[in-house]
Amino acid sequence: MIAKxxxxxxxxxxxxxxxxxxxxxxxxxxxxxxxxxxxRAVRDNSLDYLQEVKTELVSRKSLLANIANCSIEEAxxxxxxxxxxxxxxxxxxxxxxxxxxxxxxVVSYYENQKLKIQDLGFRGTQDFSRSLKDWRAANYSPxxxxxxxxxxxxxxxxxxxxxxxxxxxxxxTVRIFKLVDNEEIQDLFQAAQNNFRxxxxxxQKVRESFExxxxxENSLTLMKSSLESLAKTYQMFFDLSELVRKILPY
Amino acid sequence: xxxLIETLQKLKVIEPEKEYxxxxxxxxVGTGFERRPRTTWExxxxxxxxxxxxxxxxxxxxxxxxxxxxxxxxxxxxxxxxDPSSLRVEAQAIDIQIQLTxxxxxxxxxxxxxxxxxxxxxAPQKGKPNEKEQSSExxxxxxxSEPISIDDALLKLSE
Numbered sequence: 001m002i003a004k005x006x007x008x009x010x011x012x013x014x015x016x017x018x019x020x021x022x023x024x025x026x027x028x029x030x031x032x033x034x035x036x037x038x039x040r041a042v043r044d045n046s047l048d049y050l051q052e053v054k055t056e057l058v059s060r061k062s063l064l065a066n067i068a069n070c071s072i073e074e075a076x077x078x079x080x081x082x083x084x085x086x087x088x089x090x091x092x093x094x095x096x097x098x099x100x101x102x103x104x105x106v107v108s109y110y111e112n113q114k115l116k117i118q119d120l121g122f123r124g125t126q127d128f129s130r131s132l133k134d135w136r137a138a139n140y141s142p143x144x145x146x147x148x149x150x151x152x153x154x155x156x157x158x159x160x161x162x163x164x165x166x167x168x169x170x171x172x173t174v175r176i177f178k179l180v181d182n183e184e185i186q187d188l189f190q191a192a193q194n195n196f197r198x199x200x201x202x203x204q205k206v207r208e209s210f211e212x213x214x215x216x217e218n219s220l221t222l223m224k225s226s227l228e229s230l231a232k233t234y235q236m237f238f239d240l241s242e243l244v245r246k247i248l249p250y
Numbered sequence: 251x252x253x254l255i256e257t258l259q260k261l262k263v264i265e266p267e268k269e270y271x272x273x274x275x276x277x278x279v280g281t282g283f284e285r286r287p288r289t290t291w292e293x294x295x296x297x298x299x300x301x302x303x304x305x306x307x308x309x310x311x312x313x314x315x316x317x318x319x320x321x322x323x324x325x326x327x328x329x330x331x332x333d334p335s336s337l338r339v340e341a342q343a344i345d346i347q348i349q350l351t352x353x354x355x356x357x358x359x360x361x362x363x364x365x366x367x368x369x370x371x372x373a374p375q376k377g378k379p380n381e382k383e384q385s386s387e388x389x390x391x392x393x394x395s396e397p398i399s400i401d402d403a404l405l406k407l408s409e
């Protein structure tokens with residue numbers, strides 16, 4: 001009996017002085033498997049009911065505190081990635097700032113929620129977890145979707161610049177070697193130009209959707225369409241390369 | 251008679267020209283006669299001749315050893331604009347972006363901080379299944395080495 005009590009005391013001590021429970025500023029361990037295993041071990045332990053509830057409550061609070069810290073770190077990482085975008089246009093910087101502000105509000109929400117954890121009872125930890133999960137699905141998840149779309153779109157702009165340069169270079173090559181007279185080459189080059197124009201139009205629409213405050217509607221579908229048109233442009237380049245190889249063999 | 255003696259004595263003083271002496275000595279010794287350039291122009295022209303012959307020899311050696319394959323450098327396909335290998339690299343970059351756009355947004359469980367730095371992790375999803383079902387499935391089916399996400403842990407705690 002004494003050994004059992006010592007065991008429970010050691011277990012509680014380990015949990016109470018763990019960095020998660022003390023809200024320490026050390027970087028949180030965001031793989032929760034270990035803590036969930038601990039929680040399961042408490043249930044499986046042959047303690048009396050009252051001790052079991054007390055020990056499980058401590059474990060639950062510890063895990064919730066860790067989840068809150070990890071959620072804050074997750075949001076701050078997203079903000080850091082957003083702010084690392086090398087934007088030059090003022091309009092896009094405004095969008096970037098708006099999104100960063102929304103992430104800041106998410107972090108404030110988590111900070112407030114974290115303060116409530118210590119006062120929770122057993123049932124309270126269950127309700128708190130459910131409520132936090134629902135809040136994340138309704139607020140944080142759509143925000144990460146929008147930030148993700150914005151980051152991807154910005155990354156795409158380098159590809160558009162490269163394709164534009166490539167198109168100009170191929171245009172020069174076609175003119176220098178007087179390949180324009182070849183009907184097939186002319187058609188392929190024209191098709192490449194058309195595909196690139198379509199890609200640019202879709203890309204522009206995505207930009208406009210960002211600039212309309214809070215409206216990211218269809219932006220992902222449009223972005224995908226613009227990239228597909230860009231890929232088709234390159235297919236035309238490959239066909240042109242193949243054809244020129246036949247006309248001017250080396 | 252006196253005149254004859256006088257003439258013979260003058261013959262003692264007669265010497266060949268310096269250049270003649272040098273050429274003759276060269277011919278006898280077998281080293282050949284080398285006429286040293288005197289003017290700047292001669293020096294320049296000799297250097298130019300030497301340089302040109304060296305360059306031509308070098309080019310000849312290069313062509314013999316390297317073959318004529320280097321003529322391909324002048325082929326229009328070698329022009330960067332239609333070079334298939336560089337086209338392929340650029341096309342692959344576009345394919346990667348398309349894949350990122352297609353990726354389902356996986357809840358960014360931040361096991362490592364760089365995971366959220368990657369756009370791959372935060373790529374939005376389309377047509378995501380019912381979240382509750384998805385999370386339950388993930389928790390139950392995840393292998394021991396897989397990290398458990400924030401939402402999976404919250405789901406477990408809400409039970």
